Amino acid sequence: MSLRFSVLASGSTGNAAYIETDQHSFLVDAGMSGKQLEALMQNIGREAKDLSGIFVTHEHSDHIKGVGIIARKHKVPIFANEKTWKAMSPSIGEVPIDQKFVFGMETVKSFGSLDIESFGVSHDAAEPMFYVFHHEGKKLVMITDTGYVSERMKGIISNANMYVFESNHDVSMLRMGRYPWNTKRRILSDVGHVSNEDAALAMSDCIGDQTKGIYLAHLSLDNNMKDLARMTVTQTLESRGFVVGEQFSLYDTDPKVPTPLTAVS
Template identity: 35%
Template sequence: MKLKLCTLASSSSGNCTYINFEDTHILVDIGISKKRTIEALNQIDVKPESIQAIFVTHEHCDHVKGIGVFNRKYNTPIYATKKTWEVIDKNNLIGKVSNKRILQQTTKIKNLTIQSYKVSHDAVDPVGYIFEAEKKRIALFTDIGIIDTNILTAVKNCNGIMLEFNHDPNMVEVGNYPYYLKRRILGEKGHLSNDTAAKILADIYHQDLKWAMLAHLSGENNLPDLAYITTKNALEEKGLTIGKHIQIYVAEKYINSPLLSV
C-alpha cells in the first residue's frame, strides 16, 4: 500500500492537507470552509465522515477556521498541543467542539504513525509533522521561519516532503505591507523564503526522495513560477534535474494537488 498526500488548499488565506494510508484518512488543519473541504474531499473520492482525525499545526485562522464546524458535523477527533488548545479555547477560535485530544510527540492511528516536531513560528506552540507507514515517510513543514538541525535530520530520510515556499524576499521588501509585517515575515518566527526552502530541498535530497510539494505560497509576495524556478536552479547547482531525480509540484490556493504517493 502507498502512503499518500493531497493538498486541498494551500496559501496564506487557507490550508488543508489530506493524508492517507490504507483505510486511515486524516486531515492536517482545516483553514477553509466546511463546504470547500467536503467538495475537495469528494474530488478524490473520500467521504468526509471517513476522516478519522484532524491534526492541527498551530492556531492561526488560515489553519483552524473550518475545524469547528467540521467537528460539529462529523465528531472528528482533533489533535493539538496543550498550549495550542489553551489559545484556541481562550479566544474561541473554533467554537465548541468535542473529541479534543492532546497531541503527543508520537501518535498512532491504525498503521499510520504521526510524529510532531516543534517549529519556529509566531504561534504559541507550532508543530510540523512526519507521517510514516511501512517504512515510507512524508514530511509536512509549513509556517516555519527557520529549519533547525533536529528537523533537518528528521526530513533527510523522507520519501516525500511538503515544504513552505512562502515568499520572495525582494517582493516582500518592495511590497505594500507595513514595516512590522515585513519584519515578521522575514524573521526567524515568520516564513521560509523561496531561496531558503530551495536550498534546504537541494541539501536534503537523496535518491529515495521522490517528490516535493512547494506549499503555503503568499498571494502577495510570491508567484508559483518563481518558486518553481528558484527550486530548479538550486537543484541544478547540485547536479539534480527535475523529472529525472525528483518531481516538483506547486500547491495551488484553491485547487487540489495531485494525490501523491510514496
C-alpha cells in the same frame, strides 16, 4: 497498502492536506469553511464524514477556520498540543470532550500501520509543530509556517519520499511590495516564513536517495508566483548539484485546487 495524500489547499487564504492509508484518513489543518473543505474533499473523491481525525499545526486562522465545524458535524477527533489547544479554543467553538486529544511535541502516535511523528518549528504561534507520516517504510513530510529550518528539524525530516515544503515568498517581491514594514519584518524573521531560496537551501540538506517529489506550499498571494518559486528552487537546488526532474520532481500547490490524490512511492 499505500500511503496517499493530497494538498487540498495551500496559501495565506487557507491550508488543509488530506492523508490516508487503507485503514484511516486524516486532515492536517482545516483552514477554510466547512463547506469549502467538504467540496475540496469531494474533488478528490473523499468525504469528510469518513475522516479519522484532524491534526492541527498551530492556531492561526488560515489553519483552523473549519476545524470546529468539521469536528462537530462529522464527530471527528481533533489532535493538537496543549498550548495550541489553549490558543485555538476560543476560535473553534465548543468541541465535545471525547473528540479532544493532546498530541505532544516531538512524540509519535500510531494508527494501525501509520506512525505520525510531531516536531516543532519556528513560527509566531503558541507552540507550532508539523508532522512526519511513516507507513510501510515510506515517509511523507509536511513542513510550512517556519521562519527557518534548523539542524534539528533537518535531522527529523531528512530523506523523505515526499515533501510538502514551504516556499512562501520571493524576498525582492516582499521588500518592494505593499505590506507595511512591520508585516514584512515579521515574515522575514526567524518566526515568520521561509523564502523560495532559503527553502531550497534547506531542501538541499534534506533530500536523499528516497526522495521522489517536493510540493512547494504556502506561497504568498502577494509576494510570490508559482513559476518564480519553481524557478528559484530549481536553480538553487541545481547549484547544489541536484538534477531536478530526474532525481525528483517539483510540484505546485494551489489555494483553491487540490493536488491529485497521490501514493507516496
